[in-house]
Amino acid sequence: xxxxxxxxxxxxxxxxxxxxxxxxxxxxxxxxxxxxxxxxxxxxxxxxxxxxxxxxxxxxxxxxxxxxxxxxxxxxxxxxxxxxxxxxxxxxxxxxxxxxxxxxxxxxxxxxxxxxxxxxxxxxxxxxxxxxxxxxxxxxxxxxxxxxxxxxxxxxxxxxxxxxxxxxxxxxxxxxxxxxxxxxxxxxxxxxxxxxxxxxxxxxxxxxxxxxxxxxxxxxxxxxxxxxxxxxxxxxxxxxxxxxxxxxxxxxxxxxxxxxxxxxxxxxxxxxxxxxxxxxxxxxxxxxxxxxxxxxxxxxxxxxxxxxxxxxxxxxxxxxxxxxxxxxxxxxxxxxxxx
Amino acid sequence: xxxxxxxxxxxxxxxxxxxxxxxxxxxxxxxxxxxxxxxxxxxxxxxxxxxxxxxxxxxxxxxxxxxxxxxxxxxxxxxxxxxxxxxxxxxxxxxxxxxxxxxxxxxxxxxxxxxxxxxxxxxxxxxxxxxxxxxxxxxxxxxxxxxxxxxxxxxxxxxxxxxxxxxxx
Amino acid sequence: xxxxxxxxxxxxxxxxxxxxxxxxxxxxxxxxxxxxxxxxxxxxxxxxxxxxxxxxxxxxxxxxxxxxxxxxxxxxxxxxxxxxxxxxxxxxxxxxxxxxxxxxxxxxxx
Amino acid sequence: xxxxxxxxxxxxxxxxxxxxxxxxxxxxxxxxxxxxxxxxxxxxxxxxxxxxxxxxxxxxxxxxxxxxxxxxxxxxxxxxxxxxxxxxxxxxxxxxxxxxxxxxxxxxxxxxxxxxxxxxxxxxxxxxxxxxxxxxxxxxxxxxxxxxxxxxxxxxxxxxxxxxxxxxxxxxxxxxxxxxxxxx
Numbered sequence: 001x002x003x004x005x006x007x008x009x010x011x012x013x014x015x016x017x018x019x020x021x022x023x024x025x026x027x028x029x030x031x032x033x034x035x036x037x038x039x040x041x042x043x044x045x046x047x048x049x050x051x052x053x054x055x056x057x058x059x060x061x062x063x064x065x066x067x068x069x070x071x072x073x074x075x076x077x078x079x080x081x082x083x084x085x086x087x088x089x090x091x092x093x094x095x096x097x098x099x100x101x102x103x104x105x106x107x108x109x110x111x112x113x114x115x116x117x118x119x120x121x122x123x124x125x126x127x128x129x130x131x132x133x134x135x136x137x138x139x140x141x142x143x144x145x146x147x148x149x150x151x152x153x154x155x156x157x158x159x160x161x162x163x164x165x166x167x168x169x170x171x172x173x174x175x176x177x178x179x180x181x182x183x184x185x186x187x188x189x190x191x192x193x194x195x196x197x198x199x200x201x202x203x204x205x206x207x208x209x210x211x212x213x214x215x216x217x218x219x220x221x222x223x224x225x226x227x228x229x230x231x232x233x234x235x236x237x238x239x240x241x242x243x244x245x246x247x248x249x250x251x252x253x254x255x256x257x258x259x260x261x262x263x264x265x266x267x268x269x270x271x272x273x274x275x276x277x278x279x280x281x282x283x284x285x286x287x288x289x290x291x292x293x294x295x296x297x298x299x300x301x302x303x304x305x306x307x308x309x310x311x312x313x314x315x316x317x318x319x320x321x322x323x324x325x326x327x328x329x330x331x332x333x334x335x336x337x338x339x
Numbered sequence: 340x341x342x343x344x345x346x347x348x349x350x351x352x353x354x355x356x357x358x359x360x361x362x363x364x365x366x367x368x369x370x371x372x373x374x375x376x377x378x379x380x381x382x383x384x385x386x387x388x389x390x391x392x393x394x395x396x397x398x399x400x401x402x403x404x405x406x407x408x409x410x411x412x413x414x415x416x417x418x419x420x421x422x423x424x425x426x427x428x429x430x431x432x433x434x435x436x437x438x439x440x441x442x443x444x445x446x447x448x449x450x451x452x453x454x455x456x457x458x459x460x461x462x463x464x465x466x467x468x469x470x471x472x473x474x475x476x477x478x479x480x481x482x483x484x485x486x487x488x489x490x491x492x493x494x495x496x497x498x499x500x501x502x503x504x505x506x507x508x
Numbered sequence: 509x510x511x512x513x514x515x516x517x518x519x520x521x522x523x524x525x526x527x528x529x530x531x532x533x534x535x536x537x538x539x540x541x542x543x544x545x546x547x548x549x550x551x552x553x554x555x556x557x558x559x560x561x562x563x564x565x566x567x568x569x570x571x572x573x574x575x576x577x578x579x580x581x582x583x584x585x586x587x588x589x590x591x592x593x594x595x596x597x598x599x600x601x602x603x604x605x606x607x608x609x610x611x612x613x614x615x616x617x618x
Numbered sequence: 619x620x621x622x623x624x625x626x627x628x629x630x631x632x633x634x635x636x637x638x639x640x641x642x643x644x645x646x647x648x649x650x651x652x653x654x655x656x657x658x659x660x661x662x663x664x665x666x667x668x669x670x671x672x673x674x675x676x677x678x679x680x681x682x683x684x685x686x687x688x689x690x691x692x693x694x695x696x697x698x699x700x701x702x703x704x705x706x707x708x709x710x711x712x713x714x715x716x717x718x719x720x721x722x723x724x725x726x727x728x729x730x731x732x733x734x735x736x737x738x739x740x741x742x743x744x745x746x747x748x749x750x751x752x753x754x755x756x757x758x759x760x761x762x763x764x765x766x767x768x769x770x771x772x773x774x775x776x777x778x779x780x781x782x783x784x785x786x787x788x789x790x791x792x793x794x795x796x797x798x799x800x801x802x
Binding site for chain 2: 515
């Protein structure tokens, strides 16, 4: 079997190379999002943020990584050792695997699955196991309670998330993220965020809750649960949890940008207003949208206080779920009307 | 074809391995984890049957909803209840015999039922075809299904109402 | 190589579905735990689902896969009800053993 | 109804977000300490020192014990002998525990001769306790170190001559105004 153009080996090699490129880029982004988050929150509190390591503290992520790698690896005595070691990997794997179905521009996509949105939802539901098992296997009551809380949070926010995505799927008539972007570019307003404003807001709130970010960062409620399911973790394993959180932040931003803001395409009215925008490369357009949402994630964290747990759950079941259903019906009416 | 056979061979091997692990483990939590893996692997089986939608739904519903519900229930019980006090498998090996016989009979009848020469239909499982059949020919089933799905919610409501009443008395 | 080409056909699906149905029944009968029994029934459901899907694929009839979807949805509901029953049973009897489950009423008449 | 509209338009949320965004564009107030230093004001109270009298070359202290009495944290310890003929006191030892000091400046204020001073020097942390219990020699050395880099010709301290104290309560020296001539 030589390296001809259509052999299996060649195909595997190309796929492997693509995966490495995407993984490298996303890991670099995740590392520097930590830096940017500290910097931006610092500026919002009239501080400077990290400044010591390198010029303007640019090497801070590297220093953090080295610190995490060389810390002592602690296994609590009462923990289930195997599960304790597997749990962060489960969470991280489920976060990273999402990248395989996300298109970064019209031609670059690792796996062209025609059910991209469902794959994302399935992986999100598998990631909950990482949280629960981390909480359970630590052998500490803070971890168990924190793990169950976060799992309940992620589970109950998955439903409005999926239902608001159902509106997009209904409008685009496809489960594939690429098709959704293309259908969106040809729709009346160019972006789905305008006709499906309700779904957009619901999705945005659910994205904050799904990634366990502020104002829904119950795991980090120190006064109640110490650090939730990561209480007993230290060193590199804790780093894996944080990596998973930042990668899932990127996944959620990518999903919002692709499903609601037109992905790499710009709406026709924007191009009519500013014709020079047409010259932007598609990946850059997508990246700008994603960076905006990452900034929003950080901005919201710097601004809002944390929700109480019962408020969190009642918000999901009493407000967001009905809203997403109303949004779904509204999209159905629009579709019936031929829009 | 060779790749498909190889992958399915490995998959079936995995499922059999997990099958034995499920019997060996004596804690419900570990048994649960092997069963979870089996459910996720079943999703891959559905992919091989050209049913991507069922594969995704299998993972979302079984792994994401049903088994998580089970995991939450596991945490409700004390740890002594989650181990087997008396394992029949350990004391009565003979109890495997009727079950083994049943398995053999089942497999035999299955392979007997396979037609000698079938033409493989490269039929693609399209969602649009499915929804057309589902909502035009089988709409009564859909309504019954909707009713059935609302049953657990009603049951939960009654359950918690009774809890409240007994709690107040 | 011949074995592997056999596996490219429908045999692995049949084997797996048989194994799953067997696993479900065996767990139900041998492990004697109420919590496990509920899960065991789900596994048996899965085996039957796979059988339906396989038959549907190789006979070229989409209705079989539709049945799978229906069973998936219904089993989700039935599983929730089953778990509620198990939790309530445990509250009444303080035990999960199937062997003590032999009475319909609440009290045992000695 | 107004409340519902307020909720629907996320008025509160947007208000909060705009506040943080406004702060984002402000210049940060952080001072990068070892690289840049804040400007110290003349009344800054830092490391303790005993003023070396340029005439005698010794401490100005007359062992009146006023500073020991007024010190709230009682960190000053003074030993002295009395000359039986003249009644003059002579200082034997003067000790300040800087670890206990709260830098209130009362000792400077009460001293009738302006002998003790809290200099504008604050980078003197140490890893061992003994280095921070200043005896007389150490306090005099502190003064030398401080005055060596003092830019002006005459040193005076705000606390030596606080405003608002009636003239009758001040010592004769203080009425004239205390200052130390450093160089001509």
